[in-house]
Amino acid sequence: MSRAEELVTLPLAELGRRLRQGSLTCPELTEACLAREEASRPLNAYSHLMAGTARRSAAALQTLLDCGHDLGPLHGIPMGLKANIAVAGQPMTAGSRILKDNIAREDAVMTRRLKQAGAVVLGLTNMHEFAWGGTTANPHTGICGNAWDAGRIPAGSSGGSGTAVAIGSAMATLGTDTGGSVRLPASMNGVTGLRPTVGRLSVEGIFPLAVSMDTVGPLARGAEDCALMFNAMCREDQRLPETKLVARLDRPVGGRRIGLVRGYTDENVQPDIAAAFRETVAAFERAGAQIVLIDIHGLEVSVDAQVIVDAAEPSTVHDGWIDSRDGDYGRDVREQLIAGRTFTATEYLHAQRYRTYLRRQFDTAFEGLDAILTPTLPFTAPRMGEDSVRIGDRMESTLTGNMRYTSLPSLTALPALSFPIGFDRDGLPIGAQLIGAARQELAILSLAHGFQRDSDFHKRLP
Amino acid sequence: MTKDDAAARLAISGLTGPDDPAAPLVVDWTARSRALVDFVTRNLPPDLPPITTWISSIEGVAAGDRGAE
Structure with a gap:
């Protein structure tokens, strides 16, 4: 294993220790990620690389550290930001041709907070056009490959963010998650990704998809890394001091209650996923967690509700362009935007009422639970171009399969x-x-952190 | 719903669409939206509000993050 390969598999907390001890420098860490990017360029994880800016930032951050100005646990950490998140002076295209000449005038709130926390921005990661899709097969910025098999999709829409972390061309990335766009690429690339509560983190300066479901969240190797990112991304008065954050993360798994939704565990998923899920449940039980079976009603129409909201809302964002710029969209996104216009107002409001129905059931369940555990997906990464996947003796659409749990x-x-x-x-x-x-x-991050103390799946390099 | 609307809805499956009417229909969103509306009208009380009317007051504004420091 080369020095770069060793560095990019380390937790952010360990990198921070080495940076403060002087056994690692900010420029060396940035060069390690850039070397990984160069070696994996055919995967097309970045749509816009900012190597020069990143090198200057890393040098400046090292000078600050040498002078005793420590910006915190993200000081000198190289990151990629999804291409729909504004970075001042850089293209903000959201992976589209329509915005190809758009230059961001100021940083998104999340960009600003991460820069203030000492992040080195390496570039903008590849994404599905306008975040409206789950393959990151982008006709304008190129197809992004899965870190573990270049012929398979990295999922999406934050596909480049998942691939970059897995391959080590970033130590952490930001993605946006409306219907699953952080969690899906995290799952298919073997990394950890957090979708926060709607409204918890500002989405100002981020191109919208479906405004009632849009969130921004971190991807990194481990849950502890995501927690450090999340804490720095929070509004200042909601951030925890590092010692308190570590204490919350280190909370024991023993005694905590994890719910399994009846019918939404290892049924109708690929056999290897069922086996891994059962072993995960067993691992939590061995650590002392109490597993509780719960019932949530009406899940048979959850994907239907999601599609209505997830289709209608983007079409309102794009309404002005659908007719005037229709030739500038990729085929799939154009058709989806046209389709989103066809849902009626009553269908849309019924979908939003269904969300209240579902939320009330989850709120009730959480009165006696710390978390609910499901698979992320019923299948592993499909080959590029595959629209359906075999599960047992039947075929499932990748689109609806993507949404089943997320x-x-x-x-x-x-x-x-x-x-x-x-x-x-x-x-x-x-x-x-x-x-x-x-x-x-932090409750779910600490449970995942507890699991990752006894597993190494998140540490492996493709 | 017009024929064009129906074709547009099929496009959301990602498997077929107006440009490819001969492609196999795997996901019929018209039927799926009908299933959702049937479920909601049969099972939900008529005064249950849409999530968008209350969620922002809890998470988006009071405890949430509008970007200001």
Whole structure:
């Protein structure tokens, strides 16, 4: 293993220790990520690389550290930001041709907070056009490959963010998650990704998809890394001091109650996913967690509700361009935007009323639970171009399969994360999803952190 | 719903669409939205509000983050 490969598999906390001890420098860490980017360029994880700016930032941050100005646990950490998040002076295209000449005038709130925390911005990560899709097969910025198999999709829409972390061309990234766009690429690339509670983190300066479900969240190797990112991204008065954050993360798994939704565990998923999920449940039990079976009613129409909201809202954002710039969209996004216009107002409002129905059931369940555990996906990464996947003796659409589990937090506006729990027989990563009560991001991060203390799935390099 | 609307809805499946009417229909969103409306009208009380009317007052504004420091 080369020095760069060793560095990019380390937790952010360990990198921070080495940076403060002087056994590692900010420029060396940035160069390690840039070397990984160069070696993996065919994967197309970045749509816009900022190597020069990143090198200057890393040098300046090293000077600050040498002078005793420590900006915190993210000081000198190289990151990629999804291409729909504004970075002042850089292209803000949201992966589109329509915005190809758009230059951001100021940083998004999340960009500003991460820069203030000492982040080195390496570049903008590849994404599905306008975040409206789950493959990151982008006709304008190029197809992004999965870190574990270049012929398979990295999921999306934050596909480049997932691939970059897995391959080590960033130590952490930001993605946006409306219907699953942080959790899906985290799962398919074998890393950890957090979708926070709707409204918890500002989305100002981020191009919208579906405004009632949009969130921004971190992807990194481990849950502890995501917690450091999340804490720095929070509004100043909601951040925890590092010692308190570590104490919250280190809270024991023993005695905590984890719910399994009847019918939403290991049924109708690929066999290797079912096996990995059962082993994950057993691991939590061995650590002392209490597993509780719960019932949530009406889940058979959850994907239907998600599609209505997730289709109608983007079409209102794009209404002015659908007719005037229709030739500038990729085929799939154009058709989806046209389709989103066809849902009636009553269908849309019924979908939003269904979300209240679902949320109330989850709020009731969380009165006696710390988290709910599901698989993230019923299948591992499909080959590029595959629109359906075989599960047992039947075929499932990748679109509806993508949404089966991730739709639950999206519809209820609750926080959720995906973390790696194993690999299938083809060596492809498998993820599980922890859903938390409103504003309880640290509760689910600490459960995943507890699991990751005894597993190494998140540490492996493709 | 017009024929064009129906074709547009099929496009959301990602498997077929107006440009490819001969492609196999795997996901019929018209039927799916009908299923959702049927479920909601049969099972939900008529005064249950849409999530958008109350969620922002709890998470988006009071405890949430509008970007200001």
